[in-house]
Structure formats: structure tokens, C-alpha cells
Amino acid sequence: MNSSFPLFPESASTHAGSVDALFIIWALVSIFFTVLIAGLIVYFMARYRRSHPEEVGTDETAAVWLEIAWSAIPLVIALGMFVWGTRVFFDLYRPPANAVEYTAIGRQWMWKIQHPEGQREINTLHVPVGQSIKMKLASEDVIHSFYVPAFRIKQDAIPGRYTSIWFQATKPGVYHLFCAEYCGAEHSKMIGSVIVMEPRDYEAWLAGGAAGKSMVASGGDLFQSLACVTCHRAGDTGRLARGPALEGVYGHTVKLADGRTLTADDDYLRESILNPSAKVVAGWEPVMPTFQGQVTEEQLSQLIAYVRSLGSASPAGAATASSSPPVAATPPAAGSGAPQ
């Protein structure tokens, strides 16, 4: 961002190197073929220039081995790049076990960001160097896209479901945060900064900020105020309990009333809050009311963070995705199973 006429973007995440390598090799391949074709054209133009108006070309045609060669070579190159590119892609969408989860909620036209510690920011994201961070994304209205060029990451935020992507910043500095999916009048103003800090500075910033409660703590408060606790009581497996206790649920397999089993991940918890009867855990009556319209996207994220903190071995406040299987980190298949 310092240069007024940059030709290459800044690299500030662990992804940047692998994406750049992919780009550079592709660029070299492209230049090679473009120069090859252009060179041949220019050479043939000069060499076989029509000498008199009635001249015609030969009946020469390419040998079969040539046809095979120029089909096979591009195929091999393309497939090789496909394998490499797919590995980089899988890496972008599979956060490491120790990734910390931040939430970004898009709305026309701002990013509302919440740290696991509870800090909230609008259009600015402070992160420490060296920490793997999983961005969980949602939208309150239209489709947005969370894009940090210096990190080489991008992911759409879609109303009605969660998506996510992760990164680990490597270099302190201030980087662009863009909305990359056209979202209306002020689309180009839905931009902000990602401020990467040394861990020490980040701690200081956290301490100095309007402290706010952590995601988990806010979620815990909601758990009380929405009276979730009256049914989902810790350690209560007695006859009076109306809902399952939620300790240790997150990331584990649950058995449903209709015999199916699934993993209790973010999307399942979200669905269970908004649409409780859809997938009831075996042994329980579908008595829970829906909370659709009563909780905002941000509060949903807090509740889920709280439930997760109950289920993970790590201390509350450092919610991790450790127990979530890879599939939880992947966006759900489009057109199927997206709970509202």
C-alpha cells in the first residue's frame, strides 16, 4: 500500500506464498504459449508471405503425432495445475485445529466484526500475527463477499447460512478489506482495513478497547435471558429435564429421533435454534419453540460460541474449532440442507 504504483500485491498471510507461486507458474506458462504462438504467427507471416496474387498454399497437413502432442501437452499441464491448485484451495478452506473463530456479518454496506473476546468493530479487523483465524461469515440482507487481497482469501457471505474461510497473518501492517460481491448502491464503500499487529500490541489493543464481553460470555448471558437454561440444564438428566444438556455436544455425533445421526456443528446448532423441530435428538420431545426473529445474526453467533465452549475441552473464552470435523469448515453444498 505504500507504493503509489504497485504491480504486485502485498503478501501478509501464510496463503499468500502458495497462491503467488501458483500465479507465477501459470503466468510463465501463459507467457510461454502466448510468445510461442505469436512468434510462430509472425515467422509464418514473413516466411510464407503471398508472393503473387494467384499463389496458393500447399496441401501440407499436420502429422498425427503433432495433433496428439498439442492435445496431450496442454492436457498434462492443465491437470498438473489442477491438482496443485486444488491442494492450495483445500488448504484455504480447512482451518488448522488451533484456529480461533472470529465472526463477520455483512449488511448493506458494512462489515460487523466480532472477536472471540467480545470486541466489536465495524469495517476494521484487528488481528495478531501468527494466529490462525477462522472467519465465520453470514449476511443480514444480500450476498456479500469478504475479501482481503493481501491474504489472498475471499468468501461470500450468504443470507440464511454460514460460510467460512481462514488465514494466518504473517506481517504487521494495514491491509484492505473489500466486499467483492456486488451488493448495491454503496458496494464500493463497503471497504475497511485489516490491521495486523504483533501479539503484544494486539493484547494491548484488546485491553484498551471498549472491553465488551467475550463471545462466549455474551452467549452465556443470552442463554440465561432467553431462558434456554430452563430446559437445557447442565448435568440434568433427570425426569424433569425437557431438553438435552448441552455440555460436550459440540463437535460430537448426535443421534436424531428419526434414526439419523449427524455431527453437531455450527449449522446444526443454528438450525436447532431457528427451526428446533427439524432435527430433534433421540429421546426428546419436539417442544422447543423457534427463536426465529428473536435473535440477531450476531446473537446467534454468540449463542453458538457459548454452546461450543461447553463442548470443548479448552477453557471458555478460547473457543476453538478443534473438535469440528473438516466438513464443518466447508461451506454447505449449495442448494441442499441449508437451514433457514
Next chain:
Amino acid sequence: MNTTAAPPVTATAETGFKRPHYLNAAYGVRSWLLTRDHKRIAILYLISVTAFFALGSLFALLIRLELLTPEGDLFQPDTYNRLFTMHGVVMVFFFLIPAIPAVLGNFLVPLMIGAKDLAFPKLNLASWYVYNLGGIFTLWAIVHGGVDTGWTFYTPFSTHYSNTYVISTALGIFITGFSSIFTGLNFIVTIHRMRAPGLTWFRLPLFIWSTYATSLIIVLGTPVIAITILLVAAERVLHLGIFDPALGGDPVLFQHLFWFYSHPAVYIMILPAMGVESELIAAFARKKVVGYKVVAFASVAIAVLGFLVWGHHMFVAGESIYAATVFSVLSMLVAIPSAVKVFNWTATLYQGSISYQTPMLYALGFIGLFTLGGLTGVMVATLGFDVHVHDTYFIVAHFHYIMVGGTIMGYLGGLHYWWPKISGKLYPAFLSKLAALLVFVGFNLTFFPQFILGYLGMPRRYWSYPPEFQVLNVLSTAGASILGVGYILPLCYFVWSMRYGKDSGDNPWGAVGLEWDTTSPPPTENFYTTPVVTHGPYEYNREEVHNRMSQEGTIG
């Protein structure tokens, strides 16, 4: 292709006697508006399509002017959003998709296969009216303030948030879709049923193969966009919810349906240009296209594979990573037939007799630009890379290399090649070569910087942008103005040539092909006798061809 030569031009010229052809067969507005002659309908389309191209270019110019400076200072953001939306809608649906099929295809398909007309002439005329009717709906929307959803109409923005003229624009696209379907259906039937005696599938010119492949895509794909766009309109007007997340609908389903047509639509735009390219290379190298069958089947392969890659537009839209993997590898595969074509065209030049006439300049420019456009296409099909450049100027640059560098270069090259056939006139050689050069230089200057902008991270559809992107944007705008001049010139000299141009003779390029066996301009029913075909296309090494060239002379 052998003994169907038309009456000699010279005899008529000497006596001052005007040979009848489709242009002078009848006069008056009625004779044009009610014509069923495919050649006249092609001219009608040429006029409409040119008008829409001018409109789309005007929008492009205004977009580039706004982007000269980082601040949004020329227009309000609302205005800018409408400009790029209308640019996309007009260019894609009203220019790029109909341009080559409806103008050159309409004119040439019957001529190239030795037929008197298309199978359904009334349907053909109807398609032109339907096209214009769709155009009127869209123009109505433009005049009343436009539409701001982007040409992709992503839900839920288009269904619930935009307060512009979405419905009228959507209806315009819906209606215009039928004109595509009419044209595509007409071509398929014509190519199947109306070929001249002896004209087997492997004696067909490659333009016919690519037009056939294009028509398949049109027929299979267009109904999908038609109903999809109808569902968007229904959701807006009648509040029938299909894509509405608030009702439990899936906004990404819209993207799937939209791209199921709109990705193959890219091949609707480029395949005909590839067909034109094969004709140009063969005619101006006076040589058989190398690997004829490979090139022919490559068109069909592109048409088929093109239907299986739509998901590569949704790599970051919450698609499952496994689906993304499948779409990525299929997208790689669809690039191979295109690469093979490029190699075959280049190899055709080897030991050819290469002329530097204007159409050939466009043809050679096409190869270069299409190569770069295609290669960057495979780049963005690479998953890990696409995440960074998706929805940035890298994508904008990539598809402009295909659509402007490919389709428009092919279209202009084809117009210059067949202009003597269409009008019987020659255009100024120097001026047309200058225009071709301006288009090539202007194009690269406009769009190459956008690759860099995209990799730097500038998102598309931004009305204002961070200041460090300015230099490249200024370059791009400068290039666009050169490109604009390059487009205005042909318009001027084509119109000029109709009145003042030199008579071209029947076959100024000394080209072979059924369309050159009849007179220029051709008579209403194309051929004086039904031609009988005894050999494949592009056979220049024949005594007959040589004799004819020396008899009639060429400007090659």
C-alpha cells in the same frame, strides 16, 4: 462447388445492365420489413445489433471515464451501478450472443450449404422482430432510469433489494431469448435437412460446424435462463418465493440456474467466432485448415463440455469444496479443445500463401488475444488461484479478452471478409488496416492493465477505488478511447463503401467455398442452379481454382 459458377460480371458491367441480386430485387421499406430472405434479415440484424453495440459502448465509455479518478466524482454510485449493469446486459444479450449467429450466420449458413434459404424463413423474420421487441423492453428500462443489479441479477438483491427496473429488463432478456431459440432451431434444421447434394458432414465448412455447435447450446440452454429470469420477475411482482432466503428459499440456486445457461452462453459467443476464424485463416493462407476433423469435433466437444462447468462461477459462493473440485477439472478439460484449435490455426499458416488483407489482420489478432484469454481462463479455473481473483478485475480482463478480443475480433474479421459478398463493394484497404491496428492496440491497452489490477485485488463493480490503483485505470481508459476510434472507423467506411466503394467482383479474395461460387451480392435464391459438391472445403490446390483466379483476378 464445381460447375455452378454464376454469370460473369464483366459482361453485365459493359452493357450497363444491372444483374439482379437480393439487394435490388425489390425496393422500399415494406420489402425489407416483410422480407423472408435470410440475407435481408441478416442486414436487418446487422443494423439492430450495431445500434445496441453503439449503446453498450457508450455505457463502457462512461464507466471508463468515471474510473479515471479514484474518487467517484463523475456520477453518483447509483448511476454508476446502472451504467455497468446496462453495459453488461446490452452487450451480452443484445450484441455478443446474436452478433455472429444472427448476422453472419443468417447470411452465410444457406449460402455455405448450397440452400435457397433457411428451413423456416418466417420464423427467421419473427426472430428479428422478437429480438427488437425484447430490445424495446430493455430500452424502456434504460430510458426510465435503468437497472442496477449487475447483468447477473443475483438474488436476493435483484428480487428484494433493488428498486430499479428489474422486471422490464428481465422481460426484455426473456423475450430476446426466444429470438435466439428461433435462430438456433432454424440453423440446426437447415444444416440437417437442406445441404446441397454431395455436401456430406465432413465436407462442411468449419463455420457451419461451429454454428451447429452454437445452435445446440442455444436450444438447450436458452430456455433455462428464460424460466430463471421469469422466476425472478415472479418473485418481485407476485411475491412467489423461490429464491428468497427469508422464506427458506436458496439464493444460490439462482446462481446455479443462471450460470447453467450463462456459462454455455460464453460459448454461444465464442464458438461462432472460432468458426469465422477457421474460414479466415483458410482463405488468407489459401490452405486447408490443418486437422479439419479435429477442429470440427472440438466445436462439438466445447458445446457439450460447456454445459458441465457452470459451477466454476461459484467457487467462493459456498459451494461444497468437492463440487468445486469437479467443476474445476471439467473446466480444465473444456480448455483443451480450444487450445487444439489455436494450434491447428497456427499450423495452417505453415507453408500457406499468406495475405495481409484486413480480415487476416483481425484473424491473426484473434489468435493472439484468444490465446491469452483462454490461458487466463484456465488460470481462473484453478481453484486456489480463483479464490484470490474471483470478482476482481482479473476476471473482467479475462472475459473481455475472450469476448472483445475473441468474439468482436472474429465478428469484425468476418464482416470485412464477407462484406464484398454482402454488399458487392470494397472498402478502403489502408483505412481498414489502420482500424484493425487501432482495435488491437487499443484493446490490449484497455484490458491488459486490468489483469494487474485484478491480481492487486481491485474488486469489480467499484465506483471508487483506493488511490494506488489509479495509474493502471488511467492506462485502461486511454486504451478504451483508442479502441473506440477503432470501432467507429469501420462503421464509417462500411457505410461509405455501399455507395462509393469499388465493385468487388464475385470473389475478390480468390477464396473457395460455396458462398463464393455464386455472384456477389447473391441473387434472392442464392444459386442459379442447385450446386453439387464433389470435394471437401478449402481445396485450393486445384486447377479449377487456379483458372478462376487468373480469369477473374483477385486483390489478394
Next chain:
Amino acid sequence: MASEPLAPHGHATHHPDLAHQFDSLDQQKESSTLGTWLFLVTEIMFFGVLFLSYSIYRTQYPEAFLLASNSLNVLLGGINTAVLIGSSLTMVLAIWAAQVNWRKGIVIFLLATMGLGTTFLVIKGFEYRDKFVEHHVPGLDFHFEVEHPSPHLRALAAKDPQLEKHASIYFSLYFIMTGLHALHMIIGIGILAVLTVLSWKGKYNSEYHNPLEMTGLYWHFVDIVWIFLFPLLYLLGAHAR
């Protein structure tokens, strides 16, 4: 050849029904048949999108779709299915009448086809009216709840707390699909009306009756679309009580 540039027309002995661009009646017939089939392919793609959307949402919201479909009138739908199949039969008979040069027969059977088509539309109109009265039209004061709930249906309804919203997706699809189908019927009846007049004038006979056959293909296609719509919209899950 080259000596007669002024006479591009070399075909004086044309059948009156042979269009100028064709060489023979056979070629003309083959072309219009292929053209009609291609047109039907576009129609399949057109309705295909709706069938796809239906399948996706039915999988996603099975309870809402089942309960909403229960509110349709299976009897009327069934009668309509029979009516349409009958109209396909009369359509075929009209073509047969042309093949045996029975002019009156063509007219009779075309009128019968139109009559059955109109019957279908009238019955459909009654069904639409019911839906309107029941507030089952999305966007028009839409309201949905399970009528005459049995314990089983109530349990199903309880599984989907957003039943009303998801049911509105079902009814959206219902109206779009049946509406577009009805539109195709209306167009078909319009074409049949023209053909009836032409048949009365003796335009069609055993040698030439292309338009009848092509319209027949179209009519059967519209019929087949209904054959798919009826089970999908009315029957699947109709046993649930």
C-alpha cells in the same frame, strides 16, 4: 446455365403447399418434424428447471410439501388427467381422419380436442378459485395451516415450525408450474382453432397434413407435462391422513 441470369427460379411444377426453400414435400416434412422436436426439447429444458427446483425444495422441506400438497383436490386433478388423455386420443384421431381423407372427421376430432382442452382449463379454474378462497396464493394474504388435522398430520406439521413459509414455496411452484402448463394449453387451443378452420376449408388431406401432425406433437407434449405434474403436485404423499 450461365446464359440465363434473369431466371433464378427453375421450379415451375411446385406442389402448392411446398414452400420455396424446399426441393420436395418430403424434405419439407422432415424439416418441420425435426424443428418441432427441437422446439419440444427447448420446452423440456424450460419445464426442467421447475421440476428441478421442485425436487430440491421437496427434499429440503418434505413435511411442508406433503401437507401443502394434501390441500389440493385430487379428484379434480384426476378428472383433469383423464380429460387430457382423452384429448390426446381425439388429436390422434384427427390426424387419422386426415390420413383417410375424411374432412368432416378432422373437424369433428379437432373440435373435440379443443372441447376437452377447454374442459381442463375450466376445471383448473375452479381449483384456482378454491386456492384463492383458502388464501393459498402466495403474495395475496397467504395463509396456510393444516386442515382437519389428524394426530399424524399434526406431528408432521410440528416438525416444521416454518411450515407456512415453506408451504408458500410449494404453492409458488404449484402456481408457476400449473400456470405455465395452462398457458401452453391456451396456446394449443388457439392453434387448434386455426387448424379447424383450415381443415373445414379442405386444406388437409392424406398427402399433406403436416401442421396437424406438428400440432399433435405439441399437444401430446403438453399432455405429458401434466402427466408428470399430477403425481408430483397432487399424489405424492396424498395418502397421509
